[in-house]
Amino acid sequence: MANMEQILLEVKGLQKFFPIRRGILQRVVGQVRAVDDVTFHINQGETLSLVGESGCGKTTTSRCILRAIDPTAGEIYFRTDACEMLNIAALPESRVQPLRRCMQMIFQDPFSSLNPRMTLLDIVGEPLLVHGMTDHQERQDRVAELLQLVGMRPEYMQRFPHAFSGGQRQRIGIARALALNPRLVVADEPVSALDVSVQAQILNLLLKLQDQLGLTYLFVAHDLSVVKHISERVAVMYVGRIVEMATTEEIFGAPRHPYTEALLSSVPKPDPRLRSQRIVLEGEVADPANPPSGCYFHPRCRYATDICSEETPVQEEVETGHYVACHRAHELSLRGIARQ
Amino acid sequence: MKETTPINPESTMASSPTETLPEEFATSRAEEQIAIATQWQLMWWRFRKHKLAMAGSIILILFYIVALTVDFLAYANPYTSEAQRSLMRPQAIHWFDNGKLSPHVYGVTGARDPKTFKRVYVTDLETKISVRLFAKGFEYKWLGFIPCNIHLIGVEDTRAEETLFVLGTDVQGRDLWSRLMYGTQTSLFIGLASVVLSLILGVALGGISGYYGGIIDTIIQRIIEILRSIPTIPLWLGLAAALPGTWSVQQVYLAITLIISLLGWTELARVVRGRFLSLRQEDFVMAARLAGCGQMRIIFRHMVPSFMSHIIAAMTLALPAMIISETSLSFLGLGLRPPAISWGVLLQDAQNIQALAISPWLLIPSIPVIIAVLAFNFVGDGLRDAADPYG
Structure with a gap:
């Protein structure tokens, strides 16, 4: 594709801190650094996966990008229809609103993301309605088309969400996200609440839609096998920071960060002989309200040296398109998982 | 690079719309009916299963029919007194x-x-x-x-x-049956009016508290706690004693309604606040925001319908408390005063043991109080169980 290398979204130094308030006067006594200096970009038409343990800031990052919550600092550039890069982070709410039709979200929990009191027609048609498609018939036709697109019967549009299973509800959620023809779709763990068999259906649907509509995905996940299947590039997050970012192949085949290595070793392997090689991380995930000194990962890292506890590693490009934030990235040779 | 083959070839693939219609889609007529049932239909189906609540609602409907047709049901003028007919037995x-x-x-x-x-x-x-x-x-x-x-x-x-003299007469020779009818009207409507007033207060203050949160929320919640910690009877006494004795029956009526609802809104405010707080976190509210809905649309299209049923249930449960409040205030002689007629005013005649020993039928007005309060509680119970058909 010609525009394959065109950057659609660029995030620079994104930060989101949540204040911790205590006492009667609700004084701010500390901050949870949920997202701390995150930088990445997504090219048009590709899928970038954001992986990490729960609580590492993946969801916060994705919500900041959609301006569902306001970032504390940083820049988020989004390519508008007029092909200019616009910093969404700095825009007032009123100017973000028209941009929302270009980026939409698929939610994790298909049970709470659909209003149980509205029919499919109202749920999927709502974005259309608020963006000016007031003609009922026109809206109905579009909803029918969308439902068909995600593999649902258009006759079901009079039904309420309670009539559908988790996988079907997730399809409805996808139809709603696609209603306004967005270019960027942020999928916040869209399959983690579903059965494994249904997960595959939804992932294949997402891939099919990407092909058909030329969508760009920011795919938030904690399941590496899902990530491997769907994404071109992967960014690994740990306690609010991106520790490694590279193509899927490199992340899986030749990781450069010890945390990535540990994550990969936790992927279930069908071959029992390989299971003993699992790296079990010691200790707890660092507390984002009170992170350790230096590299946040050093208390749990088996390769840590003195410098790791003293200096914060900077993100550097060790190979073309392969970014790592680790002091020892050049010396270590880490184990990935071979692709079958 | 991306894999292009599906992970799980056994599962149904979403390659074309017609292929993705598994067997479970073939629904019977009954299931189809459930599938397109609105919230209120689902609630009604569940409410109907609650036998006591159904019985309670029939009783309440009868009560309000009585309240609307008192003049027809009473056969004697409730104000006509005659010393010659004092304290006749039923x-x-x-x-x-x-x-x-x-x-x-x-x-x-x-x-x-x-x-x-x-x-x-x-x-x-x-x-x-x-x-x-x-x-x-x-x-x-x-x-x-x-x-x-x-x-x-x-x-x-x-x-x-x-x-x-179906139910006998009181000390002044007024017919008790007819007076009971008029009392029913007053008491039921004071309850309803107070609940509507506290609903307005409760929804407004609870909504503000839950929607804005922060310091406003803290202030409103502390006020509620203070109001709830004051013993009700002395507070009523104080407020009712402050009403000028020269006020007309209508003015007192209005003032009592106000007093009862000024103290009764706290529970409703808490319900509304709680619902607002939990709904603010719901994904579908965020989805609406991301879809570009304005604040008004989010509140009235997404949030209010979600807690409407809870409010109705809370209101039904609050009503008996209002009725009891009016009855006890009037019984103590601080609420409605004669010549107004209410259940409490009627029961005031049965205040001393002497009156009770000689004329026990003066206690009859307590029966409808008990029945009405029980019925309201049963209906409220059933409504509360049915309020969230998706839970």
Whole structure:
């Protein structure tokens, strides 16, 4: 594709801190650094996966990008229809609103993301309605088309969400996200609440839609096998920071960060002989309200040296398109998982 | 690079719309009906299963029908007093006369006992007074503007006030049945009005508290806690004592409604706040925001319908408390005062043991209080269970 290398979204130094308030006067006594200096970009038409343990800031990052919550600092550039890069982070709410039709979200929990009191027609048609498609018939036709697109019967549009299973509800959620023809779709763990068999259906649907509509995905996940299947590039997050970012192949085949290595070793392997090689991380995930000194990962890292506890590693490009934030990235040779 | 083959080839793939319709989609008619049922239909289906609540709602409907047709149901003017008929006991209606259906009562003659000065009444078996349906009686204006004089029951030829005493009379010789009807009207409508007032207060303050949060929320919640920690009876006493004695019946009526609702809104405010807080976190609210919905649309299209049913349930549960409040205030002589008639005012006559020993029928007005409060509680219970059909 010609525009394959065109950057659609660029995030620079994104930060989101949540204040911790205590006492009667609700004084701010500390901050949870949920997202701390995150930088990445997504090219048009590709899928970038954001992986990490729960609580590492993946969801916060994705919500900041959609301006569902306001970032504390940083820049988020989004390519508008007029092909200019616009910093969404700095825009007032009123100017973000028209941009929302270009980026939409698929939610994790298909049970709470659909209003149980509205029919499919109202749920999927709502974005259309608020963006000016007031003609009922026109809206109905579009909803029918969308439902068909995600593999649902258009006759079901009079039904309420309670009539559908988790996988079907997730399809409805996808139809709603696609209603306004967005270019960027942020999928916040869209399959983690579903059965494994249904997960595959939804992932294949997402891939099919990407092909058909030329969508760009920011795919938030904690399941590496899902990530491997769907994404071109992967960014690994740990306690609010991106520790490694590279193509899927490199992340899986030749990781450069010890945390990535540990994550990969936790992927279930069908071959029992390989299971003993699992790296079990010691200790707890660092507390984002009170992170350790230096590299946040050093208390749990088996390769840590003195410098790791003293200096914060900077993100550097060790190979073309392969970014790592680790002091020892050049010396270590880490184990990935071979692709079958 | 990306894999292009599906992970799980056994599962149904979403490659074309027609392939993705598994067997489970083939639904029966009954399932189809559930699939397109609205929230209120689902609630109704669940409410219907609650037998006590269903019985309660029928009773409540009857109560409010009574409240709307009091003038028709009462056969005597509730204000007509007559010392000659003081404290008459309830009179039996005889249904048959010589084997024929002909409801009648016997005449009663009264005299004062020269030793005790108590009025004694003797049933005069000779005078039969036949009771008729839809008889003419005192003049009234139905709903305040339709002039009428038809009553459910009445007597021929003489005035009902002088001959018919279904539930007996009070000290001033006023007919208890008719007064009970009017009392029902007052008490039920004061309850309803107070609940509507507290609903307005509760929804507004609870909504503000839950929607904005932060310091506003803290202030409102502390006010609620303070209000709830004050013992109600002394507070009512204080407020009611502050009402000028010169006020007319209507003014007192309004003031009592206000007093009751000023203290009754706290529970509703808490319900509303709680719902707002939990709904703010819901994904579908965020989805609406991301879809570009304005704040008003989010509140009224997404949030309010989600807690409407909870509010109705909370209101139904709050109503009996309001009715009890009015009754106890009036019973203590601090709420409505005669000549107004309410359940509490009627029960005031039964305040001392002497009155009760001589004329136990003065306690009859407590029966509808108990029935109404129970019925409201059952209905509220059923509504609360049915309020969230998706839970």
